[in-house]
Amino acid sequence: MPDEIRVKPEKIRCDACPVMCFIADGKAGACDRYANHSGELVRLDPLTVIERGAPAVAFLDQGENAQDWDGDVIQGKRTFVTAVGAGTTYPDYKPAPFIVSQEVDGVDMVTVVTEGIYSYCGVKVKIDTDRFIGHERAIVRVKGEPIGHVMTSEYGSKMLSLGGVEHLTGGSKAEGRVTCDALMNLCNREAVTMQIDEGAEITVQAGKAPIINGAPEKLMRVGCGSATIGMFAKQWEPHVDEVIVVDDHITGVLSEHEAGKQLDMRPSGIKINGRRSTPGRYFQVAEPGTGWGGTDVEDPLTILKPADPKKAWPGLRLLMVSTTGEQWAYYELDEDLVPQPAEISEALRISADRIAENCEPAMCSVLFMGGAGGSLRAGVTENPVRLTRSVKDALTYVSCGGAEAYVWPGGGITVMVDVMEMPTNSFGYVPTPALVAPIEFTLRREDYGALGGHVNHIQQASEVVNDAVRKVLPAPSQPDPHQAQRNKREGRR
DSSP states (O other): OOOOOOOOOOOEEOOSSTTOOEEOTTOBOTTSSEEEETTEEEESSOOEEEEEOOBOOTTOOOGGGOOOOOSOSBOOSEEEEOSTTTOOOTTTTSOOSEEEEEEETTEEEEEEEEEEEESSEEEEEEEEOOSOOOOTTOEEEETTEEEEEEOOOBTTEEEEEEEOHHHHTSSOHHHHHHHHHHHHHHHTTOOEEEEETTSOEEEEOBTSOOEETTEEOOBOOSSOHHHHHHHHHHHHTTTOSEEEEEOSSOEEETTTSHHHHHTTOOOOOOEESSEEOSTTEEEOSSOBOSSGGGBSOSSGGGGEEOOOTTTOOTTOEEEEEETTSSSEEEEEEOTTSOEEEOOOOHHHHHHHHHHHHTSOBOOEEEEEEEEOOHHHHHTTBSSHHHHHHHHHTTSSEEEETTEEOEEOSSSSOEEEEEGGGSOTTOOEEETTTEEEEEEEEEEEHHHHHHTTBOGGGEEEHHHHOOTTSEEEOOOTTOOOHHHHHHHHHHHHO
16 A cells, blocks of 8 residues: 655745745744744734723722622723734735724724834934933944934933834845844843944843943933032032032033022132033033043043132132032142042032932833834725824824824824833834834724724624733823723814
């Protein structure tokens, strides 16, 4: 009897993105998001829903509608279906993977969810540090490939703009792959180490302190040198004759500053390098660096000029401190009016500690930014421009993984969202290369019908939520998208 002929299982083609992988049985596609299970194309990551409701205990008083406690620590009064794990609309003429309806306080609400494929996307990174990481416009690299640049600094923070279509598709294949990988890791709250041209090596992870040249940052500055004087002048005045707050941007000198004048402080004759702006405020006292106040200063005396003999006096008490209070030094002038290290008083020591106490912990913030293009909008309505108008008219609420998204003014639907407010592992990729990110549109059913939505594909939430879905609690700071939509709609009137 002839041996049984073994039939090799056929590969199936995945149409979830432009790569169009052929996937063998038991294998995943290039994106690791879709797989072939016995000839069926399946999404590997579970659909994620947010369950709202107070943490419950057996004796929780729920009023007239009280029910026996079933032991569930999440009593979900309402479920919000996110786009995390939902799948995409590619090749774009298809309706969104899930169009979900449920009644909310007597109003029939519809949420349209899809995982968008974003070639036009990037991240904005806020790094709480005074330390020099690189000049504005300096290139940021990962594995030697350019992925973005340094932006204008903000108050107490350095800013990076990473990604964008120019890096994803406008450079070499290696640049696109590295950029896509870095963006996905950053958005999924993983650490990414990057090198800034003529600057620092820095490790960024959302929600964590930055690591600059191997050293973890601790504190975000309390303010510039001038602001620090304004906050602490009254505490210093009884115990010292002069305070200099060293800062890369604005170095403050207490006796010259308006705060010192208001306290009737005697002019000290202490003079510093730099360009004088207004009384008690100096720019460019040193070069940027990783020392005192974001300068290259290691010895604070190097920013001083000789004291003015007509104003200064022997025994003058001088405190020099950084904007985080982490560096400080106390001096007294000798007979030649030269500062000499001296023992600091307890009151002044406490004041330096108080500066540090008023500093917030240094942290990295990662905001995903992307444009919801025409193809993604086609999954919501056959006439995509109506969705754009509905968002601008506050009839449609936009969220990403359930987190409130800021929609930029102007044309299109350009969204920005804090990745820390989204469920973990909300982001994926396709090897085109492009990032895959969740987006949801929530509106009243009547409004959905009016904008030409795919009403024949609406499902009840109860049909979507099953044992296979991933259930998460909402981020404490995030509003309920259903209620937020109603508030925006009512506020529009």
